[in-house]
Amino acid sequence: MAFEIVQAGMLSLIQDNGRNGYAELGLTQGGPMDPLSFYWANRLCSNPLEASSVEVTFGGLQLVCHQDCTIAITGAPLKVLLDDQAMPMWSSFTVKAGQKLELGHPAKGVRSYLAVSGGFKIKPQFGSTSTVVREQIGGLAGKALAKGDRLPGEGQIQPHQMLPFAYRPKFSQQITLRLIAGYQQKLFSSQQKRRLFNSEYRVTDQCDRMGYRLSGEKVNASSQQLVSEGICLGAVQFPADGQPIVMMNDHQTIGGYPKMGAVLSLDLAQLAQCQRGAIVRFVAVEIGEAQQLLKEQFDKIRQQALVPVS
Structure with missing residues (x-):
């Protein structure tokens, strides 16, 4: 076993790249809320980008290492202590057997990521190790990490970078979400669309891995009487109160609220790092441009090149 949990923090979950292709069974995709930070953590550990890692929400995770290994921590900035010695984020370093690792609490941002060289060796369920607590699937028995849990790993040592x-x-607490229009945009008048794209919204306290509810100018569809249908990651729903809800990784697989479109997945990573009160604006983007932006980011x-660390 690579690590033993001493303190789990508010919410710490095993995540890989997500459980894709099972929505017809009612299983949502899960996966890292900030995939960019997640992928960088794995790259720093010389892992495949999709290797199982730990997503830590609002910090507070403490672990004891039981074998030598190389780790990296990315995402929301927080204090990292190894046997009370400060260690850098966005850089891999070696942890020796018997050492204690502590993650503080982020002053900004929400989610941080802990990767270990070789990845955590968790048995997949429906093709993924991602934990979705609501569905009780993935990770360790479908649950958030808890004190006393042990995380298996290979204990690889890699060059530091x-x-x-x-x-x-x-x-940032001020972000812009690029919105790709969907076919239900026809349910929204030109006036309602202008209202959305010319208004500021704030993240409410109703924000979690399932969705982010925003508060601001009301946007109303011409009809609420819709047949439930599949929902994609990033879909922006408008219930009867006119306040937008952005669907995140653990979103339900079907729903009937009107949807103007979906947020570019790159921007969802920024939203996932927003705390309550953050200011959100929407801009329209064409699907071709969105696809090119996504390709460029993954190529990067x-x-x-990562910088070697002696």
């Missing part, structure tokens, strides 16, 4: 500062994500993650 860091991601240059210029390429590290910036976490795969090809960006």
